Amino acid sequence: MSVNQAATDVDRRACILTQAIPLFAATGYSGVSMRDIARAVGISKAAIYHYFPDKQALYLAAVEHAFTDKVEGIRRALAGGGTAIERLERFVERFTALAAGDPDFRALLQRELVDGDETRLKLLADQLFLEPYEAIVALAKELAPDLDPYLLANSVVGLVLFCFETLPLRRHLPGRKPEHEKPKTIAKHASTLLVRALGVEAAEPDGGRSG
Amino acid sequence: MSVNQAATDVDRRACILTQAIPLFAATGYSGVSMRDIARAVGISKAAIYHYFPDKQALYLAAVEHAFTDKVEGIRRALAGGGTAIERLERFVERFTALAAGDPDFRALLQRELVDGDETRLKLLADQLFLEPYEAIVALAKELAPDLDPYLLANSVVGLVLFCFETLPLRRHLPGRKPEHEKPKTIAKHASTLLVRALGVEAAEPDGGRSG
DNA sequence: CTGACCCTAACGAACGTTAAGTAAGGTGAG
DNA sequence: CTCACCTTACTTAACGTTCGTTAGGGTCAG
Numbered sequence: 001m002s003v004n005q006a007a008t009d010v011d012r013r014a015c016i017l018t019q020a021i022p023l024f025a026a027t028g029y030s031g032v033s034m035r036d037i038a039r040a041v042g043i044s045k046a047a048i049y050h051y052f053p054d055k056q057a058l059y060l061a062a063v064e065h066a067f068t069d070k071v072e073g074i075r076r077a078l079a080g081g082g083t084a085i086e087r088l089e090r091f092v093e094r095f096t097a098l099a100a101g102d103p104d105f106r107a108l109l110q111r112e113l114v115d116g117d118e119t120r121l122k123l124l125a126d127q128l129f130l131e132p133y134e135a136i137v138a139l140a141k142e143l144a145p146d147l148d149p150y151l152l153a154n155s156v157v158g159l160v161l162f163c164f165e166t167l168p169l170r171r172h173l174p175g176r177k178p179e180h181e182k183p184k185t186i187a188k189h190a191s192t193l194l195v196r197a198l199g200v201e202a203a204e205p206d207g208g209r210s211g
Numbered sequence: 212m213s214v215n216q217a218a219t220d221v222d223r224r225a226c227i228l229t230q231a232i233p234l235f236a237a238t239g240y241s242g243v244s245m246r247d248i249a250r251a252v253g254i255s256k257a258a259i260y261h262y263f264p265d266k267q268a269l270y271l272a273a274v275e276h277a278f279t280d281k282v283e284g285i286r287r288a289l290a291g292g293g294t295a296i297e298r299l300e301r302f303v304e305r306f307t308a309l310a311a312g313d314p315d316f317r318a319l320l321q322r323e324l325v326d327g328d329e330t331r332l333k334l335l336a337d338q339l340f341l342e343p344y345e346a347i348v349a350l351a352k353e354l355a356p357d358l359d360p361y362l363l364a365n366s367v368v369g370l371v372l373f374c375f376e377t378l379p380l381r382r383h384l385p386g387r388k389p390e391h392e393k394p395k396t397i398a399k400h401a402s403t404l405l406v407r408a409l410g411v412e413a414a415e416p417d418g419g420r421s422g
Numbered sequence: 423c424t425g426a427c428c429c430t431a432a433c434g435a436a437c438g439t440t441a442a443g444t445a446a447g448g449t450g451a452g
Numbered sequence: 453c454t455c456a457c458c459t460t461a462c463t464t465a466a467c468g469t470t471c472g473t474t475a476g477g478g479t480c481a482g
Contacts (some may be wrong), residue, residue, distance in 0.1 A: 012427085028326065030241035034472060040441050055472065110325040113376050114318055115239065125383035133384050150386040151400040154377055155370055162369030163362065165324050172336035173344050173470075175361040189362040197408035223461080245438060257440080258462055266438065 010035065013051045015039050017065045020058060023067075025107035029059050039054040060120065067128050070105050073098045074132040078210055085199040088156070091139070092194065093187045098162050100183035106164050143198045161192040215225065224262045227252050228276045231269060235279075236318035240270050271331065274319055278339050281316050284309045285343040287295045295353040296410040299367070302350070303405065307371050311394035317375050354409045370401040 007015035019040040023032045034055060038045040052058040080087065100104055112124065125133075136156060140149035163186045170176060179185045230251040246268060249256040263269040288305035292300065303316045308316055323335065336344075344364065351363035374397045379389060389397045 005343070007346060028239060028241065030239065035470085035472075044429055045472085046430080049473070050427065064225065107325055110321065110376075113380060114321040114325070116379065117230075118379075121380050122383045124387055125380055127379070129384065137386060146395075147403065148391075148400060150381070150391065151374065151397070152404075154381065155404060157402070158369055158373030158377070159366055164374050165321075165364060166365055168327065168329075169332050169340070170322060170361070170365065172333045173341065175348060177361075180359075180361065185359075189359060189366070192410045193363075193366060195374070197404050254461095256438085256482060257464080260439070310451085397462055413428075 010042075012043075012047075016043075016048060016051060016058070017062050019065045021108070022063045022085070022104050024059060024062055028111055029055075058197075060123075060203055063112060063120070064128070066108050066122065067115035068100060070102065071128050071132055075135070078132065078135045078139070084139060085195060087139060088143060088194060088198070089191045091136070092156065092160060093190045095157070096183045096187035099160060099164055100186070106161070109161075110165060137147070156190075158193060159193060160186065163190070178182070223252075223258075225276075227259060227262060227269070228273050231273045232277045233315050235270060235273055236315035236322070238324055239408055240266075245417075246400070273333075274323065274355060275339070276330070276336070277316055277319050278335065281313065282339050283307060286346070289343065289350070296406060298350060298355060298408070299405060300402045302347070303367065303371060303402045306368070307394045307398035307401070309396070310371060310375055320372075321376060328366045354366070367401075367405060370404065371397060374401070 016037065020032070020037045023036055023040060026032075027057065034045045034048055037058070038048055041048075048058065052061065074095060077091050077098065078087070080090065082090070112120065116124070136153040137149045140147070140152035140156065142153060163180075167181060170180065227248065231243070231248045234247055234251060237243075245256045245259055248269070249259055250258075259269065263272065286301050290299070291301065291363060293301070323331065327335070347364040347367060348360045351358070351360035351367065355363060361379065374391075378392060381391065
């Protein structure tokens with residue numbers, strides 16, 4: 001009997017990527033050996049070289065594989081109508097849920113930001129992040145014509161992601177509450193901050209405080 | 212004659228740390244070998260073991276060494292009087308300058324956030340970040356009593372740091388301007404956003420727009 | 423038979439770490 | 453003063469392990 005679910009997956013190549021992603025996310029490129037990946041998949045090291053020319057190519061494919069799904073999710077989070085503020089709040093909420101639901105994606109992104117060489121970052125920028133980035137920038141232009149839209153777009157994403165980035169550290173700092181880890185709380189906080197900064201009138205469809 | 216500046220440094224131990232920090236910042240723990248560090252210092256690998264029991268201890272000492280100076284800088288950035296908004300703006304400006312001036316610190320911090328195990332993060336939290344964190348949280352409480360001060364404190368720091376984190380990626384995305392890399396621009400953007408969200412009246416000593 | 427798929431076994435290189443030895447400098451006894 | 457002795461600070465050389473990668477062969481469907 002086989003140890004893995006190769007047959008149930010699309011194919012072996014996809015299975016290798018699926019198994020490699022959490023490993024690379026957890027300990028990074030140099031922290032994962034071909035042996036580790038082979039063990040996770042349940043095949044020999046040499047078998048991996050049947051699908052990928054070397055470790056670098058496997059890593060790149062894994063990162064692309066992990067990011068493409070998410071980029072599609074971001075695109076959807078940006079779709080739809082409403083005022084700029086409404087679209088901002090919808091994006092923040094969905095993007096937060098997206099980030100919360102996939103720690104591997106978050107870790108890989110963090111690692112690429114700090115570790116990625118020019119080639120890889122250029123590839124990620126051109127092939128994956130370009131479209132959603134421009135969409136967020138367009139939203140930012142609508143939200144605050146007097147602010148730099150590129151920096152604002154970056155801040156919107158950063159307000160969400162940085163919450164997750166610092167979570168393992170903040171767990172050891174005072175004032176920690178369980179709700180700080182919940183996507184709802186994070187999205188609400190980021191939304192509130194942004195809406196206060198960018199629009200006087202906030203859209204609160206799910207019940208509002210009296211004030 | 213000696214190849215390094217051991218005598219000019221406080222001592223060899225400090226020299227090893229000084230040389231190791233940029234290496235660890237650039238390629239991470241597993242990306243740097245004891246041979247690399249020894250070569251950078253100009254001594255043999257074995258000599259390092261005279262000062263540090265193993266690689267882990269050297270890495271931990273390097274991280275602590277790199278962070279202690281910065282924490283002192285953050286403390287100073289938070290000192291001084293004025294209104295809460297004024298203190299916020301001063302902190303953002305100085306913290307941005309601090310982060311901009313030391314890419315190694317930024318990289319090491321990013322790496323620890325994504326890579327640091329529980330032990331190391333707990334140590335960093337208790338021994339280094341506790342005091343400045345509480346100070347920023349206290350400031351956040353003043354700024355917006357109705358918001359979660361811990362999340363707000365995190366957002367203040369994140370608005371600055373995330374700009375630097377994404378810089379290597381944004382270099383390959385459209386809309387890139389040289390001023391996006393300048394600390395003045397980053398600080399101004401974060402300040403503007405925060406002041407708009409947290410206080411109606413912004414303190415703008417260097418000339419204000421009409422509006 | 424062919425080609426896709428996968429194995430075992432091994433390659434050389436690099437890894438963290440240690441053993442053993444040495445040059446330099448101080449210290450105390452004679 | 454000098455010689456033996458110890459410690460400090462380092463060296464070279466090697467330890468065993470793990471690394472990425474490959475050679476060579478086996479199996480099985482078409």
